Amino acid sequence: MILNTLSLVNYKNFESQVFDFDAKINCFVGANGVGKTNALDAIYHLAFGKSYFNPIALQNIKHDTEFFVVDGNFTKLERTERIVVSLKRGQKKIIKRNGKAYEKFSDHIGFIPLVIISPADRDLIIEGSDTRRKFIDSVISQSDKTYLSALISYNKVLSQRNALLKYFALNNTFNGDTLAIYNEQLNAYASEIFKKREEFLKIFIPIFKERYEAISQSKEVIDLKYKSDLFERELIDLLQSNLNKDKALQYTSVGTHKDDLVFLIDDFPIKKFGSQGQQKSFLIALKLAQFDFIKQQSGVAPILLLDDIFDKLDENRVAQIISLVDDEHFGQIFISDTHADRTENVVKQIHQSYKLFKL
Numbered sequence: 505m506i507l508n509t510l511s512l513v514n515y516k517n518f519e520s521q522v523f524d525f526d527a528k529i530n531c532f533v534g535a536n537g538v539g540k541t542n543a544l545d546a547i548y549h550l551a552f553g554k555s556y557f558n559p560i561a562l563q564n565i566k567h568d569t570e571f572f573v574v575d576g577n578f579t580k581l582e583r584t585e586r587i588v589v590s591l592k593r594g595q596k597k598i599i600k601r602n603g604k605a606y607e608k609f610s611d612h613i614g615f616i617p618l619v620i621i622s623p624a625d626r627d628l629i630i631e632g633s634d635t636r637r638k639f640i641d642s643v644i645s646q647s648d649k650t651y652l653s654a655l656i657s658y659n660k661v662l663s664q665r666n667a668l669l670k671y672f673a674l675n676n677t678f679n680g681d682t683l684a685i686y687n688e689q690l691n692a693y694a695s696e697i698f699k700k701r702e703e704f705l706k707i708f709i710p711i712f713k714e715r716y717e718a719i720s721q722s723k724e725v726i727d728l729k730y731k732s733d734l735f736e737r738e739l740i741d742l743l744q745s746n747l748n749k750d751k752a753l754q755y756t757s758v759g760t761h762k763d764d765l766v767f768l769i770d771d772f773p774i775k776k777f778g779s780q781g782q783q784k785s786f787l788i789a790l791k792l793a794q795f796d797f798i799k800q801q802s803g804v805a806p807i808l809l810l811d812d813i814f815d816k817l818d819e820n821r822v823a824q825i826i827s828l829v830d831d832e833h834f835g836q837i838f839i840s841d842t843h844a845d846r847t848e849n850v851v852k853q854i855h856q857s858y859k860l861f862k863l
């Protein structure tokens with residue numbers, strides 16, 4: 505998967521910009537605030553139809569302008585693919601592949617395999633379970649369309665069930681038959697989601713551990729554990745036994761929407777007991793394992809975005825990370841850094857072919 509060119513119009517701080525990329529390594533360098541992360545985010549947009557950093561779509565349009573266009577020309581399996589994402593104020597976002605607009609954005613997910621490593625990933629450790637569920641969902645969805653569709657359906661039924669619980673409470677009424685229909689649907693989707701998350705983690709965890717060992721070169725034992733209500737019983741039984749609680753809360757308190765991933769270091773939560781360096785290595789190992797998994801499943805090396813990585817890790821570790829990717833299966837890498845010299849020094853040692861973009 506290679507991004508050949510990228511053209512931006514009114515995307516965040518870019519008014520009009522065209523990049524012609526190297527097939528291997530590309531570095532965006534420049535002072536704080538010049539738009540290095542924004543350039544990476546534009547590439548992320550082409551893969552996921554949204555920003556990695558700012559979920560409010562309209563805030564990605566350049567201030568005081570009416571629309572943005574992110575236009576990318578890729579080579580995938582020797583074919584040229586043009587992806588255009590655009591948004592005009594007051595209108596819906598449009599994603600086009602080779603001139604044809606997608607009806608459902610979810611159809612595009614996985615078409616441009618991509619992994620981003622950014623300081624913002626620390627949210628995976630410090631924030632709530634929804635951040636970790638999003639991570640696991642995004643990894644599986646990139647290689648499994650049926651998973652994404654089960655997830656979308658589950659969320660739809662879940663909000664209908666929650667709306668019904670609210671309606672019951674507001675109108676002081678109850679209808680077990682209607683609720684049972686939602687329970688059955690939710691149960692079917694949840695079983696599928698649970699099974700796929702379990703299967704995914706069986707493959708993913710060993711890759712992750714291997715990556716961590718390679719990066720950290722230390723003895724601590726790290727682990728990932730899948731936490732789900734569904735290990736206990738089927739969702740249909742859980743919904744039944746939690747009915748009174750759900751009626752009181754007016755929302756569904758059990759299900760795969762409550763699943764979590766527990767991050768452990770020597771059997772203790774990494775959030776509380778991991779050093780800064782261990783936490784960073786943990787997150788990078790997680791993302792590199794994502795890279796390996798997607799490559800393994802789709803047969804295509806994902807595009808790798810490394811945001812601000814030199815600020816967080818020393819040069820040796822960065823070189824190690826880049827060559828880890830280079831070793832077995834090179835994809836295309838995009839790096840952002842404030843220091844052109846530092847970036848060039850590290851990159852030069854690993855590959856002769858690279859481009860530096862001074863923003």
Ligand SMILES: Nc1ncnc2c1ncn2[C@@H]1O[C@H](COP(=O)(O)OP(=O)(O)OP(=O)(O)O)[C@@H](O)[C@H]1O
Pocket residue numbers: 515516517518534535536537538539540541542543563564565566567812840842
């Ligand atoms: N919608 C927008 N319109 C105009 N400018 C924007 C918009 N959104 C963000 N910006 C600007 O983009 C700049 C930040 O860009 P970015 O985060 O890419 O910087 P960076 O080069 O990665 O910096 P750092 O080295 O500090 O990480 C800020 O100046 C911000 O004001």
